Amino acid sequence: MTHAENPPASQPSPLAPDVRALDERSRRAWTESMAVRPLADGRYAVDSESGATYVVDLGRGHCSCPDSEIRGELCKHARRVAIEINQGRLPAPRRTATCAACGRETAVATDDEPVLCSDCRVEPGDLVYDRERGPDVPMLVVEVTDRRADQVPIPEAETTVARYGDNRRYPASDPVVEVVYPRSVRPERPPRRYSFPISRLGRPGGDGEQATLSESAASE
Secondary structure, three states, X not given: OOOOOOOOOOOOOOOOOOXXXXXXXXHHHHHOOOEEEEOOOOEEEEEOOOOOEEEEEOOOOEEOOHHHHXXXXXXXXXXXXXXXXXXXXXXXXXXXEEOOOOOOEEEEOOOOOOOOOOOOOOOOOEEEEEOOOXXXXXXXXXXXXXXXXXXXXXXXXXXXXOOOHHHHHOOOOOEEEEEEOHHHOEOOXXXXXXXXXXXXXXXXXXXXXXXXXXXXXXXO
């Protein structure tokens, strides 16, 4: 008997396929002892049962084994990678892109812009500081834009963020980050926003440590 508030149980069935009904390469992908390790840029290293290691590029459907390179077949190694991803045993491939701030290649899982590596990435609510002034004057990130420093005007200075003052020391292609000074926030008026090229901003603590406004306030 089933309860009305509960969904019905699934029908009895094996989780693994009936390997007797599979073609030879699929059967071996399911049954042979292999170890798979994710690499960068959507590639996976497969340690095969024979002791050899091959590299599978899942996006291209290519493997470095002879079955793929010589015969052009979808080999057991590529099939094994797909099986383990579908079962949640491996992460899905992530694309790589150039960090907009430091220029390093970084793995990304979304199409969000700008692309930033873990060392350069900041989020709204993070505390940062101006490298030209030092860490004693914290600033609060309000927005990380997809606009370049040489594309964002500063009307009162009749120039762009890239050409303003000490910003000339930083790449004109930097994404612009908008910040406010927490200590200047007043209930009676909205805080003034300031625009910085992202490379000019440091993070309190360094070494990838990220501070937040609440953490900073607790230490004062």
